Amino acid sequence: MRNVNCRNIQREIEEAGSAELLSVAATTHLEACAACETVARQQTKLQAIVSSLGTVEAPGDFDFRLRARLANEKPGSARPLANVLFSLRFAAIAATLLLIGSLVVSVALKPDSGNSLAGGNRVTLQPVTAGSGPAQTKAPVSVTPGANELAAGNPRLANVPPKREPKEQRTKNELAALRNGNRLGTQDSSSKGAPVITRDQLAESYPSAAFPINASYQSHKVSVDNGRGTSRTISLPSVSFGSQRTLSQTPSPLIASARDSW
Amino acid sequence: MDTLTTIDMNFSAAVRREVVADRTSDHALLEATRIGDEDAFAELVGRYRNPITNYIYRMTNDYDGAVDLAQETFVRVYRAAERYQTTYAFSTYIYRIATNLAISELRKRKRRKLVSLTGFFQSRDGGEAQEFNPPDLKPLADTALVDDERRRAVQRAISTLPEKYRAPLILRDVEGKSYEEISRVLQTSEGTIKSRISRARGFLREKMTAYL
Numbered sequence: 001m002r003n004v005n006c007r008n009i010q011r012e013i014e015e016a017g018s019a020e021l022l023s024v025a026a027t028t029h030l031e032a033c034a035a036c037e038t039v040a041r042q043q044t045k046l047q048a049i050v051s052s053l054g055t056v057e058a059p060g061d062f063d064f065r066l067r068a069r070l071a072n073e074k075p076g077s078a079r080p081l082a083n084v085l086f087s088l089r090f091a092a093i094a095a096t097l098l099l100i101g102s103l104v105v106s107v108a109l110k111p112d113s114g115n116s117l118a119g120g121n122r123v124t125l126q127p128v129t130a131g132s133g134p135a136q137t138k139a140p141v142s143v144t145p146g147a148n149e150l151a152a153g154n155p156r157l158a159n160v161p162p163k164r165e166p167k168e169q170r171t172k173n174e175l176a177a178l179r180n181g182n183r184l185g186t187q188d189s190s191s192k193g194a195p196v197i198t199r200d201q202l203a204e205s206y207p208s209a210a211f212p213i214n215a216s217y218q219s220h221k222v223s224v225d226n227g228r229g230t231s232r233t234i235s236l237p238s239v240s241f242g243s244q245r246t247l248s249q250t251p252s253p254l255i256a257s258a259r260d261s262w
Numbered sequence: 263m264d265t266l267t268t269i270d271m272n273f274s275a276a277v278r279r280e281v282v283a284d285r286t287s288d289h290a291l292l293e294a295t296r297i298g299d300e301d302a303f304a305e306l307v308g309r310y311r312n313p314i315t316n317y318i319y320r321m322t323n324d325y326d327g328a329v330d331l332a333q334e335t336f337v338r339v340y341r342a343a344e345r346y347q348t349t350y351a352f353s354t355y356i357y358r359i360a361t362n363l364a365i366s367e368l369r370k371r372k373r374r375k376l377v378s379l380t381g382f383f384q385s386r387d388g389g390e391a392q393e394f395n396p397p398d399l400k401p402l403a404d405t406a407l408v409d410d411e412r413r414r415a416v417q418r419a420i421s422t423l424p425e426k427y428r429a430p431l432i433l434r435d436v437e438g439k440s441y442e443e444i445s446r447v448l449q450t451s452e453g454t455i456k457s458r459i460s461r462a463r464g465f466l467r468e469k470m471t472a473y474l
Contacts (some may be wrong), residue, residue, distance in 0.1 A: 013461040014467075018434065042467050042474040049416050049465075049473075050435045052409075058311040059329060066307060066333050070340060252306045 005029065009036045019044045288352030296343045303343075307336055313437065314360050320432045321364035323421035331363045336362055338363075357433070357447045365425050412473050419469040427462035430455050435463075437449070 009029050016022055019030070019040040204256045225231045288309070294302030314335055318356045319328035338359050339346075346355065420428060429448060445452040467474070 014463045046467055046470055049412050053413055053436055056316045058315040062311050066336055069337060117369045
């Protein structure tokens with residue numbers, strides 16, 4: 001009972017903060033209880049120390065610094081933190097885009113020297129029309145064996161509709177790149193087979209078309225550029241693998257010769 | 263006629279006094295600040311810079327940090343002048359801002375573990391860590407030195423109180439605010455404030471036993 005009472009009195013002392021503000025009952029208790037009296041005395045002394053802490057004053061340049069701070073914040077918006085976050089986000093996005101762009105450019109401009117050494121068929125080609133010589137060299141053309149070869153031999157076959165549209169498109173792109181000064185365009189033909197045009201296919205598409213036998217004797221001249229200004233012209237004889245020669249059904253002076261008849 | 267003139271003059275003087283008093287009230291100064299009167303804001307800063315700096319210093323026990331936070335308090339007052347509502351006294355408003363900033367700073371410090379020798383003496387209420395603060399029991403020659411040492415010990419002891427006890431204790435025993443105003447500043451009920459102040463005094467007395 002006494003402990004409970006002391007606890008209540010000590011709580012009252014702590015709430016009051018000073019023995020002078022205690023109730024009559026508490027004051028009476030303090031006269032009889034040494035422990036509570038000690039608590040009250042300590043609390044009063046502590047209160048006096050705390051009250052004597054005094055006031056710390058702001059420095060003399062407080063107003064000046066505050067004005068400077070406000071002046072710095074005025075030109076911006078009322079949400080500097082949001083501005084900072086926005087600028088950081090913008091910088092991050094810009095850095096990411098720059099990184100992606102640089103990667104794309106580096107991949108596009110990367111010299112493919114390793115592959116050109118390893119792959120025998122990977123060359124830069126600047127074909128020269130047969131019999132025309134270097135002076136008549138037009139825009140560099142990437143030569144692919146097959147349909148283009150046929151078209152080069154006979155202008156009429158140039159009207160044959162392209163069977164592989166993506167390849168044509170790719171060739172156009174490469175031509176455009178070469179015209180723009182990018183002379184390092186390459187074409188890898190090692191993994192491609194030559195297209196086969198059978199007699200039936202040709203007859204169905206162009207009944208009147210005839211394949212000139214002499215076309216096979218026309219050679220291709222290919223100018224190879226190593227990319228450092230050194231070019232070399234190579235004359236390539238016509239080679240056919242498994243092709244079927246088609247003889248025109250119409251009379252032609254070409255087939256009049258027994259030498260050309262098969 | 264003379265009587266009428268005298269009454270009139272007295273009335274004018276009374277009105278002038280009222281206008282001057284109203285002009286110098288905190289609300290009026292903030293109202294003037296809102297419409298761009300820089301002098302009014304300067305007057306407001308002049309009134310509260312020392313109390314706010316002192317309050318934050320007692321909360322953080324770091325003078326330079328307290329000055330920075332006091333400036334931040336005024337910046338926020340200036341920025342939010344248009345949104346200010348005269349529901350409570352301006353002192354309540356500015357002390358609330360200062361309290362929030364001080365508590366935020368204390369929590370930052372706690373996260374950064376800047377408080378030395380912490381972690382070993384956790385408070386019973388699960389508040390922030392208590393700093394071990396052994397008293398210097400060597401006798402001091404001068405009474406002034408003793409008092410000075412006691413004051414510094416009290417300041418250190420206050421700075422080790424959990425923030426929920428520290429703010430009401432400082433507002434009550436150092437700043438001399440009423441329970442009602444403290445409850446408004448801390449947005450807590452008056453009963454809770456009284457209880458916390460009582461507990462804070464008990465903690466402080468335990469820490470300061472060697473000096474009392």
